[in-house]
Amino acid sequence: MRLLGFGILKGMAVTLENFVRSYFDRDRRHHLFTKEYAWEPGAPAEVLPARADTTVTAHSRNFPILLHDGADPMGGIRCVACQICERECPPQCIYIEKDYDEQGKYIKRPAIFDIDLSVCMSCQICVEVCPFDAIVMDSQFELSTANRFGGLLQHRDQLLKSNEYYHRIHPEEARARDDRMAQEKAEKEAKQAAADAAKKKAAEAKAAAEIAAEKSKPEPSAPTAGGAA
Amino acid sequence: MTQTLLNLLAIAVPLAVGFASLFAFTTWLERKILARIQNRIGPNRISLPFTRFRRLFGLIQPAADGLKMLAKEDIVPRDADKLLHLLAPILSLVPPMMVLCLLPLELPYATAGMRALQAAALDNAVLLFFAITSLNTLAVFMAGWASRNKYSLLGGMRAVAQMVSYEIPLVLSAAVVIMAAGGMNAQAIVEAQRAQWFIFTPWGLAAFLIFFIASLAETNRSPFDLPEAESEIIAGYFTEYSGFKFALFFLGEYLAIFAVSGLAVTLFLGGGAGPWVAAYPALSCVWFLAKIFALIFVMIWLRGTLPRLRVDQLMGFAWKFLLPLSLLNLFVAAAALKLAKPWLSWPVGALVLYGAAVALSRSHRADAAPRTYSYAE
Numbered sequence: 001m002r003l004l005g006f007g008i009l010k011g012m013a014v015t016l017e018n019f020v021r022s023y024f025d026r027d028r029r030h031h032l033f034t035k036e037y038a039w040e041p042g043a044p045a046e047v048l049p050a051r052a053d054t055t056v057t058a059h060s061r062n063f064p065i066l067l068h069d070g071a072d073p074m075g076g077i078r079c080v081a082c083q084i085c086e087r088e089c090p091p092q093c094i095y096i097e098k099d100y101d102e103q104g105k106y107i108k109r110p111a112i113f114d115i116d117l118s119v120c121m122s123c124q125i126c127v128e129v130c131p132f133d134a135i136v137m138d139s140q141f142e143l144s145t146a147n148r149f150g151g152l153l154q155h156r157d158q159l160l161k162s163n164e165y166y167h168r169i170h171p172e173e174a175r176a177r178d179d180r181m182a183q184e185k186a187e188k189e190a191k192q193a194a195a196d197a198a199k200k201k202a203a204e205a206k207a208a209a210e211i212a213a214e215k216s217k218p219e220p221s222a223p224t225a226g227g228a229a
Numbered sequence: 230m231t232q233t234l235l236n237l238l239a240i241a242v243p244l245a246v247g248f249a250s251l252f253a254f255t256t257w258l259e260r261k262i263l264a265r266i267q268n269r270i271g272p273n274r275i276s277l278p279f280t281r282f283r284r285l286f287g288l289i290q291p292a293a294d295g296l297k298m299l300a301k302e303d304i305v306p307r308d309a310d311k312l313l314h315l316l317a318p319i320l321s322l323v324p325p326m327m328v329l330c331l332l333p334l335e336l337p338y339a340t341a342g343m344r345a346l347q348a349a350a351l352d353n354a355v356l357l358f359f360a361i362t363s364l365n366t367l368a369v370f371m372a373g374w375a376s377r378n379k380y381s382l383l384g385g386m387r388a389v390a391q392m393v394s395y396e397i398p399l400v401l402s403a404a405v406v407i408m409a410a411g412g413m414n415a416q417a418i419v420e421a422q423r424a425q426w427f428i429f430t431p432w433g434l435a436a437f438l439i440f441f442i443a444s445l446a447e448t449n450r451s452p453f454d455l456p457e458a459e460s461e462i463i464a465g466y467f468t469e470y471s472g473f474k475f476a477l478f479f480l481g482e483y484l485a486i487f488a489v490s491g492l493a494v495t496l497f498l499g500g501g502a503g504p505w506v507a508a509y510p511a512l513s514c515v516w517f518l519a520k521i522f523a524l525i526f527v528m529i530w531l532r533g534t535l536p537r538l539r540v541d542q543l544m545g546f547a548w549k550f551l552l553p554l555s556l557l558n559l560f561v562a563a564a565a566l567k568l569a570k571p572w573l574s575w576p577v578g579a580l581v582l583y584g585a586a587v588a589l590s591r592s593h594r595a596d597a598a599p600r601t602y603s604y605a606e
Contacts, residue, residue, distance in 0.1 A: 011534045018266050022266075
């Protein structure tokens with residue numbers, strides 16, 4: 001049994017540690033995030049952001065984007081319009097419609113994929129539930145537009161970004177995701193290969209058994225029994 | 230007559246000016262502490278003009294804020310009730326200002342004539358304190374009503390419900406001390422703690438914790454800051470206030486924090502008692518303020534730690550947890566005060582109170598299941 005109010009005391013210990021160590025500790029976990037005088041000419045190198053084209057770090061997370069492999073956005077789109085993210089989204093900001101070809105057959109990609117940025121709260125749950133690694137978080141926060149509502153509803157083609165872009169904004173995370181995907185793919189292929197081999201072997205064994213049976217029983221009158229299926 | 234008036238001014242002016250400047254310091258302190266809790270720096274840019282003192286840790290920031298507030302346009306909504314809209318911030322400032330003089334704060338230069346005028350010497354100072362601070366609810370609801378804004382009204386309604394609910398455990402936990410001290414005179418209560426501060430008794434500790442939690446709710450401090458919950462209802466009851474009226478609300482809120490912390494120090498932490506007070510009586514004032522600021526530090530620390538409660542959790546906590554516990558604490562205190570064997574009060578009192586707290590918290594545990602994901606594991 002835990003002490004009553006233990007959770008509060010634990011939380012207070014964490015914040016007090018931050019408070020005290022922010023004055024003394026220089027290590028990464030407790031360093032001050034505010035960079036002073038970064039805009040002044042001749043600012044020391046450690047106050048400048050890591051990349052020249054952005055002011056945010058690789059740890060920043062903002063609204064979700066869709067990923068595609070290769071150069072053609074719709075050719076390499078990872079999303080298969082399974083609608084898991086649409087169902088899991090707490091504020092329900094995602095709207096998806098499946099795509100069908102002329103025969104009315106479901107082709108695995110979204111015809112419509114909209115995210116309402118005025119509703120999205122950047123919780124990242126869509127990223128966590130996606131089984132296809134198709135949706136990840138962006139770090140773009142400068143989203144001001146000249147009109148009032150236009151920029152709020154992001155459509156599929158605006159959301160589609162290349163895997164290279166993802167590697168640029170969140171290098172470590174993208175690498176880890178690629179590695180995991182490659183590993184999963186290899187495992188799947190190995191499994192498939194093993195299954196194929198087993199099937200082939202079984203077929204061969206069956207054929208051999210049939211040949212053997214035919215050899216041992218020259219009379220063709222007795223049909224082969226089903227075995228212990 | 231002139232002498233009386235001068236004495237009165239000598240007490241009232243330092244209290245009003247002193248606590249108002251402490252308010253400025255506290256806003257700076259709060260921003261700095263919160264910043265450090267979040268591994269930021271906090272305000273540090275404003276420099277003293279025309280001097281070579283460049284930054285002073287941002288201590289000049291409150292002055293700049295005050296100037297900005299003064300210079301801002303005073304916007305009153307077209308459909309607002311203009312008179313109530315004007316009166317609400319003023320009324321929100323009056324009760325905390327009044328109760329500050331009920332604190333047994335011994336001004337170092339006070340003569341006997343001045344002490345006789347101090348309101349702390351009143352025989353029912355504690356009762357008067359609660360009577361006056363409950364006026365604050367009226368100011369808050371006035372602001373919420375007069376603004377003619379849905380967020381303001383929501384904030385005002387929340388504030389009324391919250392302040393009325395938490396006033397009961399607040400008063401009940403103070404009643405324990407009144408029982409022990411045998412009176413409501415603030416100086417007599419401090420005097421009664423000469424041998425042992427009331428916080429060092431089981432019932433005193435429980436009453437102090439209840440009092441502190443309820444005072445957080447009374448002054449709209451996090452985690453009970455629902456009346457002004459930024460992420461839900463903009464700024465609650467003062468959504469439609471700008472410029473100096475907003476600053477008055479801000480000032481009133483912080484003065485209420487000083488007042489209620491001062492009362493907690495009076496009731497539980499021995500008032501101005503502390504080391505070397507006997508040798509240097511002027512230190513009493515310093516100790517009193519130091520204890521107030523220790524409590525304020527904990528308040529800021531809690532604000533940096535805890536998320537805001539839901540409305541139902543807030544009301545449930547007051548009525549189902551704090552109220553029964555503070556009632557039980559009355560009985561425990563009565564038993565402990567009449568107990569033949571004083572050494573028994575700690576084990577028995579602590580066991581009864583802690584057991585009751587655990588039982589209460591278990592019986593009201595929320596039934597809501599954690600969020601389940603239908604696809605992800």
